[in-house]
Amino acid sequence: MYETVIGLEVHVELGTKTKIFCGCETEFGAPPNTHVCPVCMGSPGVLPVLNEQALRLGMKAAMALHCEVRKDSKFDRKNYFYPDSPKAYQISQYDEPIGEHGYIDIEVGGQVRRIGITRVHLEEDAGKLSHSVFGDASYVDFNRVGIPLIEIVSEPDIQTAEEARLYLEELKAIMQYCAVSECKMEEGSLRCDANISLRPIGQKELGTKTEIKNMNSFRHVERGLLFEQERQEAMLHRNEMIVQETRRFDESTMSTISMRSKEDAHDYRYFAEPDLPRIVVSDRFLAECLAEIPELPAQKRARFVQDYGLPDYDASVLTATRPLAEFFDETAKRVKDPKVASNWIMGDVLGYLKTTDATIETFAISSMRLAELIGLIENGTISTKIAKSVFKDMLETGKDAKILIEEQGLVQISDESALRAIAQKVIENNPKSVQDVVAGKDKAIGSLVGQMMKETKGKANPQVVNQILKELITG
Amino acid sequence: MLDFSQGIRKLHEALRSGTTTPEELLNQSIEQIEQKDGEIKAFLRVNDVTARDRLKGNAAASNSFSPKHLLDGIPYALKDNMCYEGIETTCASKILEGYIPPYTATVAQKLDDAGAILIGKANMDEFAMGSSTENSSYFPTKNPWQQDHVPGGSSGGSVAAVAAGMVPFALGSDTGGSIRQPAAFCGVVGLKPTYGRVSRYGLVAFASSLDQIGPITNSVEDAAIVLQAIAGADVHDATSAHVEVPDFTAKLTGDIRGLQVGVAPEFFADAMDEGVRQRVQEAVQVLKELGAEIKPISLPHISYAIAAYYLLAPAEASSNLARFDGVRYGYRSQNAQNLLAMYSKTRSEGFGKEVKRRILIGTYALSSGYYDAYYKRAQKMRTLIRQDFEQAFSQVDVIVSPTTPAPAFLLGEKTKDPVTMYMTDMCTIPINLAGLPAISVPCGLSQGMPVGLQIIGKMFDEQTILQVADAYEKTVDFAAVRTAHSKEAK
Amino acid sequence: MTLSKADVDHVARLARIDLSEQEEIELAKELSAILDYASQLQEVDLDGVEPMSHVAGQQPVFRQDEPHESLPSDIVLKNAPDAEDQQFKVPAIMEG
Ligand SMILES: [Mg+2]
Ligand SMILES: [Zn+2]
Numbered sequence A: 001m002y003e004t005v006i007g008l009e010v011h012v013e014l015g016t017k018t019k020i021f022c023g024c025e026t027e028f029g030a031p032p033n034t035h036v037c038p039v040c041m042g043s044p045g046v047l048p049v050l051n052e053q054a055l056r057l058g059m060k061a062a063m064a065l066h067c068e069v070r071k072d073s074k075f076d077r078k079n080y081f082y083p084d085s086p087k088a089y090q091i092s093q094y095d096e097p098i099g100e101h102g103y104i105d106i107e108v109g110g111q112v113r114r115i116g117i118t119r120v121h122l123e124e125d126a127g128k129l130s131h132s133v134f135g136d137a138s139y140v141d142f143n144r145v146g147i148p149l150i151e152i153v154s155e156p157d158i159q160t161a162e163e164a165r166l167y168l169e170e171l172k173a174i175m176q177y178c179a180v181s182e183c184k185m186e187e188g189s190l191r192c193d194a195n196i197s198l199r200p201i202g203q204k205e206l207g208t209k210t211e212i213k214n215m216n217s218f219r220h221v222e223r224g225l226l227f228e229q230e231r232q233e234a235m236l237h238r239n240e241m242i243v244q245e246t247r248r249f250d251e252s253t254m255s256t257i258s259m260r261s262k263e264d265a266h267d268y269r270y271f272a273e274p275d276l277p278r279i280v281v282s283d284r285f286l287a288e289c290l291a292e293i294p295e296l297p298a299q300k301r302a303r304f305v306q307d308y309g310l311p312d313y314d315a316s317v318l319t320a321t322r323p324l325a326e327f328f329d330e331t332a333k334r335v336k337d338p339k340v341a342s343n344w345i346m347g348d349v350l351g352y353l354k355t356t357d358a359t360i361e362t363f364a365i366s367s368m369r370l371a372e373l374i375g376l377i378e379n380g381t382i383s384t385k386i387a388k389s390v391f392k393d394m395l396e397t398g399k400d401a402k403i404l405i406e407e408q409g410l411v412q413i414s415d416e417s418a419l420r421a422i423a424q425k426v427i428e429n430n431p432k433s434v435q436d437v438v439a440g441k442d443k444a445i446g447s448l449v450g451q452m453m454k455e456t457k458g459k460a461n462p463q464v465v466n467q468i469l470k471e472l473i474t475g
Numbered sequence B: 001m002l003d004f005s006q007g008i009r010k011l012h013e014a015l016r017s018g019t020t021t022p023e024e025l026l027n028q029s030i031e032q033i034e035q036k037d038g039e040i041k042a043f044l045r046v047n048d049v050t051a052r053d054r055l056k057g058n059a060a061a062s063n064s065f066s067p068k069h070l071l072d073g074i075p076y077a078l079k080d081n082m083c084y085e086g087i088e089t090t091c092a093s094k095i096l097e098g099y100i101p102p103y104t105a106t107v108a109q110k111l112d113d114a115g116a117i118l119i120g121k122a123n124m125d126e127f128a129m130g131s132s133t134e135n136s137s138y139f140p141t142k143n144p145w146q147q148d149h150v151p152g153g154s155s156g157g158s159v160a161a162v163a164a165g166m167v168p169f170a171l172g173s174d175t176g177g178s179i180r181q182p183a184a185f186c187g188v189v190g191l192k193p194t195y196g197r198v199s200r201y202g203l204v205a206f207a208s209s210l211d212q213i214g215p216i217t218n219s220v221e222d223a224a225i226v227l228q229a230i231a232g233a234d235v236h237d238a239t240s241a242h243v244e245v246p247d248f249t250a251k252l253t254g255d256i257r258g259l260q261v262g263v264a265p266e267f268f269a270d271a272m273d274e275g276v277r278q279r280v281q282e283a284v285q286v287l288k289e290l291g292a293e294i295k296p297i298s299l300p301h302i303s304y305a306i307a308a309y310y311l312l313a314p315a316e317a318s319s320n321l322a323r324f325d326g327v328r329y330g331y332r333s334q335n336a337q338n339l340l341a342m343y344s345k346t347r348s349e350g351f352g353k354e355v356k357r358r359i360l361i362g363t364y365a366l367s368s369g370y371y372d373a374y375y376k377r378a379q380k381m382r383t384l385i386r387q388d389f390e391q392a393f394s395q396v397d398v399i400v401s402p403t404t405p406a407p408a409f410l411l412g413e414k415t416k417d418p419v420t421m422y423m424t425d426m427c428t429i430p431i432n433l434a435g436l437p438a439i440s441v442p443c444g445l446s447q448g449m450p451v452g453l454q455i456i457g458k459m460f461d462e463q464t465i466l467q468v469a470d471a472y473e474k475t476v477d478f479a480a481v482r483t484a485h486s487k488e489a490k
Numbered sequence C: 001m002t003l004s005k006a007d008v009d010h011v012a013r014l015a016r017i018d019l020s021e022q023e024e025i026e027l028a029k030e031l032s033a034i035l036d037y038a039s040q041l042q043e044v045d046l047d048g049v050e051p052m053s054h055v056a057g058q059q060p061v062f063r064q065d066e067p068h069e070s071l072p073s074d075i076v077l078k079n080a081p082d083a084e085d086q087q088f089k090v091p092a093i094m095e096g
Helices: A053-066 A162-178 A220-239 A285-291 A297-308 A314-318 A322-333 A338-356 A367-378 A386-397 A399-407 A416-431 A431-438 A444-455 A462-474 B009-018 B022-040 B047-057 B106-116 B158-161 B178-186 B218-231 B275-287 B304-323 B339-350 B353-366 B371-393 B418-421 B430-435 B462-476 B479-490 C006-014 C020-044
Strands: A003-011 A076-079 A089-092 A099-110 A110-122 A128-131 A139-140 A150-153 A190-201 A210-215 A245-250 A255-258 B043-046 B075-080 B115-121 B171-174 B190-192 B212-217 B260-263 B293-296 B398-400 B436-448 B449-455 C087-091
Touching: A003 A099, A003 A110, A003 A162, A003 A220, A053 A099, A053 A150, A053 A162, A053 A285, A089 A110, A099 A162, A110 A162, A128 B449, A150 B171, A162 A190, A162 A220, A162 A297, A162 A322, A162 C087, A190 A220, A210 A220, A210 B190, A220 A245, A220 A255, A285 B171, A297 A322, A297 A367, A314 A338, A314 B075, A322 A338, A322 A367, A322 B158, A338 A367, A338 A386, A367 A399, A386 A399, A399 B304, A416 A444, A416 A462, A431 A444, A431 A462, A444 A462, B009 B022, B022 B043, B022 B075, B022 B115, B022 B158, B022 B418, B043 B158, B043 B430, B075 B158, B106 B115, B106 B171, B106 B218, B115 B158, B158 B171, B158 B178, B158 B212, B158 B260, B158 B304, B171 B190, B171 B218, B178 B190, B178 B436, B190 B218, B218 B436, B218 B462, B260 B275, B275 B293, B275 B398, B275 B436, B275 B462, B275 C087, B304 B353, B304 B371, B304 B430, B339 C087, B353 B371, B353 C006, B353 C020, B371 B398, B371 B430, B371 C020, B398 B462, B418 C020, B436 B462, B436 B479, B449 B462
Parallel strands: A210 A245, B075 B115, B075 B171, B260 B293, B260 B398
Antiparallel strands: A003 A150, A003 A190, A076 A089, A099 A110, A110 A150, A128 A139, A139 C087, A190 A210, A245 A255, B043 B115, B171 B212, B190 B212, B190 B436, B398 B449, B436 B449
16 A cells, blocks of 8 residues: 655746836736846846845745745845746745745645645746747747746645645635735646655655646646556556656646656756845834735634634635635624525625626625625515525616615515415415315425415515414414 | 046046037047057947937037036947947857847946947957956957057956047956956056945846946046946846945045055965065055055955855856857857757857856856855855955055056966966955955056056945045156156157 | 866756867866865865855845836847747757
């Protein structure tokens, strides 16, 4: 029996307006080589100047990942030749990263697992390469070069492909909560490479690992790791040696393929970047960064369960993004039963957003107005059923629930004497159903309730109706 | 004809009074270049058309020109490792042939703003790697004092242009002595400011933690005037210092009474030229007579400076010069079938021998397994050298030494042996390692060639080294020696 | 410290510089001489000395996150040895 050991290296693009060492914009999808200047193109004679916002976001990220942060760190040069690297070195951090020794907690099968984070460091992104269809040339676009990144390296604490996905989902949520990055994997603003190895259970030393690249979604990470785990396991069973190599995830076959190993072993010749002074930040700067870190997803989940009595499932759905969690929080505060608010948001609101491709930030009904609608159910003014149609009308007309209810005369009839009179009439007109009820066919009562609703145009309070009908029929 | 060597202030006064015009100064500069540069070869490129265009733009009515700055209307030369938008910049390397920078270096921008007129780009050792300007990929420059001698390097072109009277001043860059050593060899003034005093933005880097741009001039006052124009913090250079820029001419009174002048025996090597030793000793005597107090000091680690420098500078250079890969600009080999070959053929065909040598040494010093033994040890030695100076400067205001251990050597004399060539920078290199300011002023002749006196100051205290250099210059009147020599030459 | 031809070859490959057989032999000699000279650093006890990577006394200088204008596209590729469709063109990069 083998156990799997996985470590992830995640690159996250920081959400700055401009690049890390120059004022070129970071906009995604611009025409090739339009967001470049002498600095990011590595023209002879240029010098980098650090974007303070990039440092701030990097620090916030490190803090949110529970790292110990350095007040005094430095940049280093990582030297390598490649056409996407205009200076032939990447400005990165080597032995003094901004953050170290952090962690992310994930929940696996109801158990909390703590995944260690080795380090968080700042660096610049590389350019983008594309290749001629004839295979005779490659092309370089430098728009992406110099976009600020943080690299987040996990400890080899991850044991399954599912844990890897959960780790990434949590990481993404944390980054988004802190407004560090949008983490759009499809735009490359979150990228993940994985190291995976197997070892016999009980063995201390790690087995030979492979590195997997080119996984462009969380699902691909999970699939790629599963494939690789099975591939390695099968090889070990056959007593074959695992080759340490880099493998590429292939989307079309959902498998990993060996990439040709590079010409020579990497020797990056790191040394301190002489063009940038050491990064020394003040206590005030750190305090400001810390103050900008909001309640994080894990804390929010725990609070929703504890304070609002939500089931774990609801809490994790509602904390998937910070705006959604805040929407729920604001709604729940204003209603009697937070679970009802949860049901409405998880059902009607998210359902609506899904069909319209909208987001909670631009959702037409504010949390306050939704809470008002829920309040009207809770105080008996309208039924849940009527509320659903009011909800639709609110979206269509933009009007408040109260106004719509008034306009359409939807106030629920709970007055017993009025309902008793209508019930008498319904019983007289439906002897067959009455007989069925008497005969113990419980379902038949539904048809009588339906008749009542028809007579009252749906305004009858269903609970009261049920009670009156039963009383009149069975005595 | 106005003699450029009479100083920028005189030229400025002539412009102000209308006895000359910027156009006349420009014409004179161009004439001097036409007359002399066929022999001297100080310039890689003379951009006279651009210069004339700029002049037209600056002063539409040249007959009513009134200078707004001491440098307004004064022509100058830039070492070819400083960028000026639209003007070819090669660092005297084949790998950058035809390269047109898309932006202007901060120093050139500042001189532009002051109204100075760029006349051309001066020759240099390729990528500033050398001490004789013989490592230019184009041609060597000759020493105007005596043309079978080297002008020194790497700013040999800039210095020769000033020494030969082709321009009133020039900018050079100094990584291990590249301003001061050629200034000493050619009998002019060269100033390396404190690291961080002058922006490096637009200076094609050799060794980023050591490089500084500085003036090459006929007089100490001119050096102060030019430094004033180019100094100051720059938003484009994070290593430029946010330190107040004082008036560099304020202390040029000739009075140095009471100043403490340190002399360290370590600067006077056994193998030193006897004439140089004597001239510098005489200079120390002059300072004493002017009322300075001479104090013996010790700098025990500076004998290790060359060893440390020839690991640190090449290490940084190996990384700085990696960008010359044939992808975005400059030379690309046409003999390559694949990417790897494109890189290595481009670089092997584009770089000269000394540059390759230093890239390889630097790569080696940083490579896995050797970093600690070479690069890191050299960095530690750098700390000790800096501490030596800190210690010394707790006792004295300035330190004086020879600029070079010997006067200019013959062309071709040292090209065979790199280590001997490196030795010519033994007095200047420690100053770059420590980040300090230093100036070289002429202090007489040895074997008929000029000798330089180096005056080293505390961090950001260019004022005091200028003060001492100026007082010395006023007393010894090297200008007379120069005039006598040029008459003799005729 | 003596560098072999193989050492020179390795370093030259790291530095992406093509050398002829003759150059390798010469450089092995010259680089060895430089390293020999540098070996005097081994004489000094440097334990506990902080390495100096920057000239000290500088406060960090930051840039604010404000965009500047990027280069016009005709300038971007002006110095390019080879270009096509607004991109820099290089010999094919093989990745299997
Ligand atoms: Mg990275
Ligand atoms: Zn840019």
